[in-house]
Amino acid sequence: MLRRAWNWFDDLTGLSAMLRPLLLHPVPKARKAAWLYVLGSATLFVFLLQIVTGVALSSAYVASSGQAYSTLLFISSARFGSIVRGIHYFGASAMVILIGVHAIRVYLMAAYKYPRQMNWLTGVVLLFLTLGMAFTGQLLRWDQNGFWSAVVAAEQAGRSPGIGNWLGHFILAGDTAGGATLSRFFAAHVFFIPSLIFLILALHLYLVVHNGISEPPKAGQPVDPRTYRVWYKMLLARDGEPFWPNAAWRDAVFGSLVVLVIVGLAIAIGPEPLGRPPDPTLIGASPKPDWYLLWYYALLSVIPRWSEDAVIILAPLTFAVLLIFLPFVASRGERSPLRRPWSLVIVAAIVLTVYHFGRMGASAPWSPRLAAAPLPAAVVGTTTGPVAVGAKVFYDKACEFCHTVDGYGGIRGPDLSDAGDRMNADQITTRIYSGATNMPSYRGNMSQADLASLIAFLESRHKIPPAAGTAPVKR
Ligand code: HEC
Numbered sequence: 001m002l003r004r005a006w007n008w009f010d011d012l013t014g015l016s017a018m019l020r021p022l023l024l025h026p027v028p029k030a031r032k033a034a035w036l037y038v039l040g041s042a043t044l045f046v047f048l049l050q051i052v053t054g055v056a057l058s059s060a061y062v063a064s065s066g067q068a069y070s071t072l073l074f075i076s077s078a079r080f081g082s083i084v085r086g087i088h089y090f091g092a093s094a095m096v097i098l099i100g101v102h103a104i105r106v107y108l109m110a111a112y113k114y115p116r117q118m119n120w121l122t123g124v125v126l127l128f129l130t131l132g133m134a135f136t137g138q139l140l141r142w143d144q145n146g147f148w149s150a151v152v153a154a155e156q157a158g159r160s161p162g163i164g165n166w167l168g169h170f171i172l173a174g175d176t177a178g179g180a181t182l183s184r185f186f187a188a189h190v191f192f193i194p195s196l197i198f199l200i201l202a203l204h205l206y207l208v209v210h211n212g213i214s215e216p217p218k219a220g221q222p223v224d225p226r227t228y229r230v231w232y233k234m235l236l237a238r239d240g241e242p243f244w245p246n247a248a249w250r251d252a253v254f255g256s257l258v259v260l261v262i263v264g265l266a267i268a269i270g271p272e273p274l275g276r277p278p279d280p281t282l283i284g285a286s287p288k289p290d291w292y293l294l295w296y297y298a299l300l301s302v303i304p305r306w307s308e309d310a311v312i313i314l315a316p317l318t319f320a321v322l323l324i325f326l327p328f329v330a331s332r333g334e335r336s337p338l339r340r341p342w343s344l345v346i347v348a349a350i351v352l353t354v355y356h357f358g359r360m361g362a363s364a365p366w367s368p369r370l371a372a373a374p375l376p377a378a379v380v381g382t383t384t385g386p387v388a389v390g391a392k393v394f395y396d397k398a399c400e401f402c403h404t405v406d407g408y409g410g411i412r413g414p415d416l417s418d419a420g421d422r423m424n425a426d427q428i429t430t431r432i433y434s435g436a437t438n439m440p441s442y443r444g445n446m447s448q449a450d451l452a453s454l455i456a457f458l459e460s461r462h463k464i465p466p467a468a469g470t471a472p473v474k475r
Contacts, residue, residue, distance in 0.1 A: 021209075026240035027247050028215035036109075037213065037247070038254040039102035045255035046095045047197070049262065050133075053088040054190065061140070063186035065179035068142035069277045076271060086266025092134055094262055096292040099130050104347055110335035111214035114225040117327035119211060122204040124323045129197050131292075136189040138290050142182060147278030149289035149297070150185070151177050156300060160313040177278075212236070213247075217335035225332055291362070295354045298361030302412060379406050381460065390457025393450045397442065405461060413439055418463040425455045 010016050030037055060081065062071045075081035103123065106112060112120035139150045150171070158168030169175065173184035215235060241247065272290075289297055303311050337343055377383050380391040394400055402412040419428065432451065435441030446454075 023244035023248070024242045025209055025212070026236045027213045027243050028235055029239050029241055030216050030247070033216040034247070034250060035254070036105055036216075038251050039098055039105055040208075041251035042255045042258050043095060043098040043102055044201070045259055046091050046098060046262070047201075049259055050088060050091045050095060051194070053084050053091065056084050057088055058190055063140070063182055065142065065182050068140065068182060069274070072141060072274055076274065082270050083263075083266050085271035086269065087262055089271040090262045090265045090269075092137060092290070093292065094258060095130055096134055098258070099127055103127055104351075108337045108343055108347060109214065109217050110223075110330070110337075110340065110343070111217075112327035112330075113223045113333070113335060114228055114331045116207070116211050116214060117331060119204065119207045120327045121324065122200050122207060124320075125200050126197065126204060128320070129193055129200065132193050133189060133197075134290060134292055136185045136193065138293075139182065139185045140189060141272075141274060142278060143275035144278055145275045145288050147177060149293070150181065152297065156312045159309055161309065213243075214335075217337070219334065219336035219338045221335070222333045223331075223335060288361075291358060294361035295357035298357040299353075302357075302360070373408070375400070375405060375408050379408060380457075386453040386456035387460045388457075389450075390453035390455070390460075393454045394457055397446065397450070397454075399454075402439065416458060417461055419458040419461045421462050423458070425459060428455050428458055 057075065060071060060075050062068060072085075076085055106120065106123065135149075135153070139146045154168045154171040154177070157171055158164045160167060171181075171184075172178075173180040212232060215232070288294065300308065300312060334340060374395040375391045377388075380388055382388050394403075394405070399416075400409040402410045404410065404415045404417065406417050423431075429451065431439075432446065432454070433441060433443045
């Protein structure tokens, strides 16, 4: 009965004739490396999960500056709503991680070489579109973090030469962030970028089938565009297997595992809690974008001022151009990472940079330039005497912009919470007078009286174990 129904349906639609070559196309046996080939399909799994949860969220979300925040509060207050938001939140992280690792895998195995240059190119576009989704998504929360992350990004973009004004204006949909910004980000996040992703994804998948899955690289087996296709055909005939089910089961197992982990996290931890609603009068707010963008904000906050324009605009542009031209410049030759040691160095450098600045960004307040508030009396420990005056000097002379004391201040210089344990008055004086790399010299800019109280203050700082039951004070 079912068989007859299927035959009838198949006869009218030609579905099996279309699916058969997709499912049964031969792939090289990957053997030991087989599990490395599941990252792309897992990204696709998570993307589908994001669509389902995204559509669900959008059915209760109002994209207006007056209501976005409260509708999200409403969604999060329901158990099911909170889980859906959680899945969407962890799904976003998973998608960024998976697409990143997938790109690294393809790069290390040089699967971008002939004839798969277009596979790589569409993949690069998908990578940037995914980051675009991550960036536009965080503003939709319409809390302090999401709001200020967009404002900071617009300010950064506004400094690019020539098109800066236009770009900043374009991102915010106006001169300042407001309701129009939210509409613009919403349209980008639910209509514009996803439809581009669908389009490019279809192309990407078509190319994967058309060019065939790359075989695991072997040292001493370079790619030669003149002979590759014939050679690959022979390889498949000799040592291929149908995609379904021989390779597809791994995609299914890993993809399901990823989805299970995401749902598990969403149930156990729940979505990122909403921050306070955005308050444009809070110019001292230190925004904290989602972790996958945080490293870049942190990087921007510590580079020297003169290099900012170059780093903000030129660096991402150069990176994008390198990614685009890579498969055409290096379209032939050795694929094994063992014969391309530089590829390992480059990947390690990128991963370490992201990790380092990500950690730096995670310790708020991470931007030394945003004005730190003066140390509260509870942290100083006294309101009178040289120690209290020293705490004020510490703030007035901008030491606090770069140095942290008990969680207050910037992180450009070392934490001075335990300065009294580590340094004596002479050492501190020397440092203040002579400055250091990234620390100005205060010689001629600090009175004897100020210096004395500053030293009294710093000498009073010791590592105290936090008293039981009190939360550490953070700005
Ligand atoms: C522009 C940022 C900046 C400002 C402003 C600044 N510092 Fe520093 N400071 C640094 C950096 C960076 C270092 C580490 C230098 C190094 O590693 O050689 C440092 C090192 C120090 C050290 C040595 C810490 C250690 O653990 O070795 C002391 C003490 C110190 N600063 C005190 C001050 C005081 C007091 C002020 C204000 C009068 C001040 N700093 C202002 C950036 C700054």
